[in-house]
Amino acid sequence: MTFTTAIVRSPGRSIVSGLSESSSKLPIYGKALEQHEHYVNALKQCGLDVMILDASEAYPDSVFVEDVAVLTPACAIVTAPGAESREGEIREIRPTLAGLFPHIEKIMSPGTLEGGDVMQIGTHYYIGLSGRTNLAGARQLVGILEKYGMTGSTIPVHKFLHLKTGVTWVGNNALVGERNFIMQSSFQQFNVISVEDDERGAANCIYLNDKIIMPAGYPKTKKLLRDTGSEVFEVDISEFAKIDGGLTCLSLRF
Ligand code: CIR
Numbered sequence: 612m613t614f615t616t617a618i619v620r621s622p623g624r625s626i627v628s629g630l631s632e633s634s635s636k637l638p639i640y641g642k643a644l645e646q647h648e649h650y651v652n653a654l655k656q657c658g659l660d661v662m663i664l665d666a667s668e669a670y671p672d673s674v675f676v677e678d679v680a681v682l683t684p685a686c687a688i689v690t691a692p693g694a695e696s697r698e699g700e701i702r703e704i705r706p707t708l709a710g711l712f713p714h715i716e717k718i719m720s721p722g723t724l725e726g727g728d729v730m731q732i733g734t735h736y737y738i739g740l741s742g743r744t745n746l747a748g749a750r751q752l753v754g755i756l757e758k759y760g761m762t763g764s765t766i767p768v769h770k771f772l773h774l775k776t777g778v779t780w781v782g783n784n785a786l787v788g789e790r791n792f793i794m795q796s797s798f799q800q801f802n803v804i805s806v807e808d809d810e811r812g813a814a815n816c817i818y819l820n821d822k823i824i825m826p827a828g829y830p831k832t833k834k835l836l837r838d839t840g841s842e843v844f845e846v847d848i849s850e851f852a853k854i855d856g857g858l859t860c861l862s863l864r865f
Contacts, residue, residue, distance in 0.1 A: 614819050617659045618707060618863040622647055622674040623666035629854035630672055630694055636853045643850035650861055653844045657819040664707060670700045675860040678725040679704045682865040685759035686714035688752065693723035693743030716755045724748030727773030727860050732780050736763040739774025766797055775815055775859050782818040783839045787832065789814050804835045815857035819864065826858055
């Protein structure tokens with residue numbers, strides 16, 4: 612699948628109040644803005660047009676736009692975030708999606724689902740059952756996908772915030788991910804690139820048009836990703852990582 616467009620949302624000053632389980636450090640707003648700009652440039656280098664939505668101060672985590680929608684070639688699905696403070700973000704994204712996709716679907720309560728738990732590989736979508744995505748939400752998503760001729764299946768996620776915190780698709784039939792997680796039978800048909808324990812953050816990469824964007828600072832994984840034959844771009848997202856954000860969650864791509 613060729614990707615042509617990405618949607619991002621600028622970080623707001625309220626980013627310092629973003630949810631975080633992993634760190635007590637607060638993002639520095641000015642640095643986050645700068646890193647976001649570099650991220651947008653990396654998406655452009657992968658051939659994408661980037662739509663930049665205005666910051667939404669009411670929602671500190673709204674820069675993580677991936678979590679509020681799942682985009683497919685046939686339809687856009689507005690999610691139902693499992694984090695209460697993020698529920699209102701879906702109202703902010705809907706008008707943008709309505710202008711771009713002829714079919715808009717919706718995950719309904721009591722289902723919850725965040726886009727960080729959805730990993731697309733071709734026409735199949737792996738859905739993480741995490742603290743943010745429940746079985747009801749996952750079942751609704753599978754139903755919507757099947758309506759449009761696609762498929763979905765679930766994977767339990769215990770150790771990570773989202774499925775894609777632990778594993779991502781990097782093209783050429785390969786996945787990159789945390790060693791134990793990536794070895795499970797659900798992934799046995801793929802070549803697996805295991806990240807070392809000291810490079811766990813490198814499990815969250817973006818594969819776009821034969822290119823890979825990876826977080827900066829993981830030299831061992833960078834070499835392995837280069838060996839797949841794809842061009843690799845690095846982006847420093849340290850300010851977003853302070854509030855558990857990875858590369859994928861900063862954009863919606865289609
Ligand atoms: C949250 O806890 O919701 C945000 N602070 C981080 C969301 C990261 N999203 C993602 O990995 N898809």
